[in-house]
Amino acid sequence: MSRFRKEGKKETPELNMGSMSDIIFMFLFFFMVITTMREASLKVHFTPPKATEIQKLEKKSLVANIYIGAPINKNENTLPPGEVSVQLNDQTIKSEDLVRDVREFIGTEKESRDAQDRDRLTFSLKVDQDVQMRYVNTIKQELRKNNALKINYAAGKKVTN
Amino acid sequence: MSKRKTPGLNTGAMSDISFLLLTFFLLTSSINTEQGIPRKLPPPKADDAKEQKVDINKRNVLNVLVNFRDEISVNGDVILITDLKSRAKEFFANPANDPNLPEKVSKPIDGIGDFQVSKGVVSLTNDQGTSYNMYVQVQNELQRAVNELRDETALQYFGKKYEALDSAAQRAVTTAIPMSISEAPPIDYGSNGAQ
Numbered sequence: 001m002s003r004f005r006k007e008g009k010k011e012t013p014e015l016n017m018g019s020m021s022d023i024i025f026m027f028l029f030f031f032m033v034i035t036t037m038r039e040a041s042l043k044v045h046f047t048p049p050k051a052t053e054i055q056k057l058e059k060k061s062l063v064a065n066i067y068i069g070a071p072i073n074k075n076e077n078t079l080p081p082g083e084v085s086v087q088l089n090d091q092t093i094k095s096e097d098l099v100r101d102v103r104e105f106i107g108t109e110k111e112s113r114d115a116q117d118r119d120r121l122t123f124s125l126k127v128d129q130d131v132q133m134r135y136v137n138t139i140k141q142e143l144r145k146n147n148a149l150k151i152n153y154a155a156g157k158k159v160t161n
Numbered sequence: 162m163s164k165r166k167t168p169g170l171n172t173g174a175m176s177d178i179s180f181l182l183l184t185f186f187l188l189t190s191s192i193n194t195e196q197g198i199p200r201k202l203p204p205p206k207a208d209d210a211k212e213q214k215v216d217i218n219k220r221n222v223l224n225v226l227v228n229f230r231d232e233i234s235v236n237g238d239v240i241l242i243t244d245l246k247s248r249a250k251e252f253f254a255n256p257a258n259d260p261n262l263p264e265k266v267s268k269p270i271d272g273i274g275d276f277q278v279s280k281g282v283v284s285l286t287n288d289q290g291t292s293y294n295m296y297v298q299v300q301n302e303l304q305r306a307v308n309e310l311r312d313e314t315a316l317q318y319f320g321k322k323y324e325a326l327d328s329a330a331q332r333a334v335t336t337a338i339p340m341s342i343s344e345a346p347p348i349d350y351g352s353n354g355a356q
Contacts, residue, residue: 024179031186049294051301057195129294144202154197
């Protein structure tokens with residue numbers, strides 16, 4: 001008779017995996033929301049200097065980046081005497097076009113924002129820590145001439161003891 | 162015919178797909194890269210001429226020079242970057258009303274009352290060959306001096322640190338301790354300023 005069936009052969013019940021994907025989706029949305037895609041691939045080496053008094057910029061959509069640093073590829077355009085490149089959008093600029101390119105860059109960046117946001121547009125100078133100030137000064141002068149006065153010196157957080 | 166049950170969908174692969182997406186976003190995301198030291202450039206040209214006419218007394222100027230070897234001089238003394246903060250702080254605060262340190266003007270401020278606002282201006286001049294790192298360090302130390310003074314003022318009048326204040330109180334503290342850095346090209350304050 002099967003009445004005295006051997007016990008202990010019970011199978012472990014399967015785990016319900018249905019909510020797993022919900023959890024993963026939650027993670028996914030979290031990262032999708034906080035993430036910002038790097039619009040341009042970097043053409044220059046950029047190690048930000050470290051500072052303690054840094055502030056977060058209020059809105060990522062109101063930031064335009066200017067990269068200054070040593071070029072990664074040897075055949076990039078450089079500023080004289082030829083060790084440092086300036087990258088706007090996705091290309092490095094030629095020294096003879098510098099004035100025009102910076103002006104155009106500021107113009108297009110301002111135009112792509114709403115009228116009320118234009119004054120809040122910040123130009124973030126992402127400058128490698130080994131770059132000499134002469135290049136930064138040139139860019140700052142151009143920004144000033146074109147009335148792009150809100151700038152930011154990108155810096156990493158220094159761990160204080 | 163009997164009613165057939167709809168077979169359950171196999172959702173096992175769903176989590177695989179979402180995992181894939183998750184890893185993609187994990188790898189491409191960069192959290193909080195937009196941080197740094199915010200600054201305002203002076204408006205171009207026209208206003209410039211006016212600005213230079215303003216009589217700046219010698220005692221109200223802290224001349225910070227950084228040369229191409231990243232050495233710092235403050236009003237003629239060569240100092241280390243670690244001493245810059247205390248120098249700047251002393252300059253802005255002028256606690257003993259030293260006649261060689263900046264004058265103060267009494268100014269009514271909402272929420273604080275009459276406050277002795279310093280007229281001090283830091284004039285920052287850097288060499289073309291100064292490294293960007295040193296430039297940022299100098300800016301950082303000056304900012305640190307001002308932030309510490311703001312914290313002290315905020316604690317004194319509002320009982321909280323500057324960061325914890327609401328925006329109206331923050332504005333009051335900012336008015337009390339202004340951050341004035343001038344980065345105009347080098348000017349000879351000795352002959353121009355004290356007329």
